[in-house]
Amino acid sequence: MAVYKRSYKAYSGALTPAWSRFTVLTRYGLGRLFDSRMFTAYTVFCFLPLLAGLVFIYFVHSSAAQMVLGVKFGRQPLINNEFFLGFLWIESWLGFILVAWAAPGMISKDFANSSIQLYLSRPLSRAEYLVGKVSVLAALLSCTTWIPALILFGVQAEMQGNGWGWDNLWIARSIVVAGLLWIALMSLLSMALSVWVKWRIAATALFFGVLFFMAGFGVAVNQILRTRWGWLLNVPQMIFIVWRALFRVPLSWVELHRDTVPLWSAWASLLAICAFSLWLLNRRLRAREVERA
């Protein structure tokens, strides 16, 4: 019907599959983020470590390139589990900035303008709403964390040859698991904090606060109570402990002589943060507030 026919008409055409509705949220969410040139430029910047990694792998495997640059790499394998852990760590923190930029605006705006009731009055459940929003962050973080790391892994496997890829397939598995853990943690935590703090700037500040000020608080707890369990409040440290175990990187001399928490407690603290974030989201993510008398 043309726009000049200005009378109401019921819709009787085909509908999109019910399962795919959350992708509308994802598509529009990504679209709105990339409307910003600054955000687009920063996203491109996040791919620089990938480029640097590709160049490095090329130089390691190219004698001609090494001769041109006048450097000689020793026999020690440079592209190993520590390389991929380091790469993923750098990319993850670049991705963290992306999340801190994107997440608060994505969800707090829906609450600030009460548009959440419009979403949920449609054939879209609360879980689908959350999946739609988390998918935006998951897509961004995937493109800046485990996917580039897997690309490097593939390139290294191809250039090294001799079954290196098969022999080190566990590194690929570790890359995926570490990446997904990071995505789940960052997405859920940022969403949960954004839902509770409707003001975007405050939500961003709170996100940074939970990650970094809590770490400082943990150190204070360790000092005052003469314990090591304060480390559990240091989220980046807990992530690193888990990642190091996934990538089979041994503890450094300093870490061996510093009281740290066991691996199981690091896993437990990260999973507890995810569970707590889900609980917060479940409490708050509703079309209507119920005021309890």
Place this chain on the structure above:
Amino acid sequence: MDAVIQLENLQVKLGSRLILDHLNGALSGKCIGLLGPNGSGKSTLINTLLGFYPPLAGRVRIFGKDVQENLRELRAQIGYMPESDAFIADMTGVRFVRFMAELSGLPKGEAMERAHEAFFQVGLGEARYRKLGTYSLGMKQLAKLAQAIAHGPRLLLLDEPTNGLDPEARQRMLQLVRDIRDTGEVRVLISSHLLHDIEECCDEVIILKEGKIAALCNLEEERKANLKFLELEVTNENGFLESVRDLGCECASFGAGRLKIVLPDNIEVRQLYKLAVEHSVQIRRMNYRRDSLEDIFLKAMMNGATPAPAGQKALSHGRL
């Protein structure tokens, strides 16, 4: 006409408060008015229709289907215009409406086309590429209506659609609602505390008081039934009232010669004149008057809430 909304012993509790208490009734009008004072449960009823609040007991059916059991299917057939501001400030109007239509299940192309149509229909065609945050209050109300109709619902829930509008914008909004109603393709439920809005658009009305149905009546039937409802002002009564009653009319005196009379079908007005002559009574004023919605509303508020059994009208046609 088939019932659009059926309330079957519906109870809704929020926190520790029982907000809706044993609501029963079937609503089948083309345009249904939901009336009640603040805190009577209007918004809670709308939220229950949308499935936001699960009933404590009883059930709600829309188009014969239980809301809780067929939530997804029914939500696809409902257009909802909330009372409060609900929009995404940094989105253009047409993009916002398209987005909402896509969430309702329309494919991209169809959603885009219908978003443009909806904007022209509500009279915001020229402003559709402006960001919603820059809209005036009246424009935001119209944009909310556009998002509610863009996906072509079968039931439109309008929560205080004229809230905050100036008289001109209010008339425009009511005309839009009437136009939508008259297409016959959609049923409309309007929640409002403005009796005039309901009277202008609705053919059926449900009045809530303290979470109970105080009145449920068909305004069309009400209007037809009151065609011979007269207001008289006479100089003195002089037995005139008794004679009128003897004719078979229901009548009541409100003092100072003010009378209200309901004429049965077989009684003509000229018979009243004859009686007036016989009793030497001067008729100073005679008005045909129908029970206005205000009368019905006030009567319902005074009578208190009386839960009606399913399918039964809680308030019969207006009588004296």
